[in-house]
Amino acid sequence: MSYKIAVLSPVAWRTPPRHYGPWEQVASNIAEGLVEKGWDVTLFATQDSFTKGRLEAVIPAGYEEDNEADAKVAECLHISYLMEQADTFDLIHNHFDFLPLTYTGFIKTPVITTIHGFSSFRIIPVYKKYNTGNNYYVSISNADRHPELTYTATVYNGIDSHDFSFNETPENYLLYFGRIHPDKGTFEAIQIAKKAGWQLLISGIIQDERYFDEKVAPWINQDDILYMGVAGPHQRNQLLGHAAALLHPIRFHEPFGLSVAEAQFCGTPVIAFNKGSMPELIVPAKTGFLVSNIEEAALAVADLPRIHRRHCREWAVKNFSKEKMVDDYIAVYKTILENP
């Protein structure tokens, strides 16, 4: 291909991130996946980022990792640096939320924006204003589409299959994996495990201290309810792969449940509350169960033997791999580049 693609990553964290940084991670996965397929890719990210493509950077380090940094300054210098050379690219792929859109009225290069979720209804007016001309929006699940916006495609986040190995024979525990926060249903997961009479392992950062202290910590006994702290990449693969099931009793419309896809990559089925993107991520009775409440979830635990773990793996590889994501984005690029 001779097309020149600019991938605009956020500058909150390095690309790829050292630990946390989900948008930077997706931007990196796309940039590297395109390079592997021979595309001419320029990654706009922090100066300490790395890519097998070309790196363009004016901000030394992620503003979340740099005491000297001012987020607003970093953002506008980073974005304007790309926009001021927009005409040297055939396509810009924006992973930086809404601010770059407000520079697109001045450039002719088409801009694809992956909307990685809406932080607030207050940002909708920007997306509405720029839902036109050379702007194209991609949703990360059908569930996350805003009814007042027009989208070009849904492309699911893609996972590097090297990070999650298939495990045929699980151990006898259920897993909660994610931020400790009321939205994520840590308390509900504990109740499901108690009701089903299973051991529960809990892994994740404590995002809501008060919730942890009041609703989670009182149940932790390191016997049937265990808190494992935060897992690095290796432990994450172990925890997810050896679980009999991942419990995902969310209380919000999650745009895309990354751990739900990751668990299935390991062959681990998922019991999830039927909200947000869950129906797109789980095939009921084949790769997990979609339930409405704690009682139904506890009953689903008894049904786990009906699930073939290989089906979970196959479904995840087919739909949520990095390769699938890159192929889907290439299809979007071609639609725009070849049908201007």
Add this chain to the structure above:
Amino acid sequence: MSYKIAVLSPVAWRTPPRHYGPWEQVASNIAEGLVEKGWDVTLFATQDSFTKGRLEAVIPAGYEEDNEADAKVAECLHISYLMEQADTFDLIHNHFDFLPLTYTGFIKTPVITTIHGFSSFRIIPVYKKYNTGNNYYVSISNADRHPELTYTATVYNGIDSHDFSFNETPENYLLYFGRIHPDKGTFEAIQIAKKAGWQLLISGIIQDERYFDEKVAPWINQDDILYMGVAGPHQRNQLLGHAAALLHPIRFHEPFGLSVAEAQFCGTPVIAFNKGSMPELIVPAKTGFLVSNIEEAALAVADLPRIHRRHCREWAVKNFSKEKMVDDYIAVYKTILENP
């Protein structure tokens, strides 16, 4: 004149502000002053703003006054709205700090930016990057100029002389007028008054609660040290006009001391610590005194009879009136418009 001028106000507050909003106030003073002189002015501000020129607005109300608002969304929609129609103006006068600069690489219209002070050294890189091309910087005092930037002019903030009436015969009190904050030297003002044996009236918002509790409140007895709360426009004129002197013992390099100019408008001399813009605002021994410490300030109080209050008024009207500011900006505009 047939030139079309766009004045870009911030959208933190209404233009002009109801109470607080210093940058919005200056933007308003300039816009209205230009209209009075027959210029074609479009004010870009919140929708609840008003002007005798044309109002262009996409943000309903200042984000500091509107619970529904998101500051970042309001800022980028407001700025891009002007920039996307930049070519319909002969000149843009920016009062909105650094963010608009990052859109100027796409437009041909000259942009004058009044730098109303640097909130942090972290914003300097943006000013450095855009100190070129069709961008022109104006400082609000010579003292506030950053050594690495090039400026077109210094224009002092202009005060509406209707708001401050001359008073020949003051009462026997000293005045502290401003935010209660260590930078502003509230504690030092108290010590000066004590040492000089004068009554001190203190007026201003309590910006630093702990500083107020620990360093200011213990001295307040409503006898010789009085706290008057926050003054509205009428009381402000009364307090400033009837003071024997304004004490301004600042501990930082204040870019422009608005109350220092306002006091002199009323005929009230100012005793200030010799920092920042103070040497540009005060004529020593003629409109006040520049001192180095509490002792010198207390001695200066004894010298107050040497000051003719009419000289203070004359100096302020000549240098810090709205009319003077507008004339100075018109001179800057003409330099740019007529020598492209």
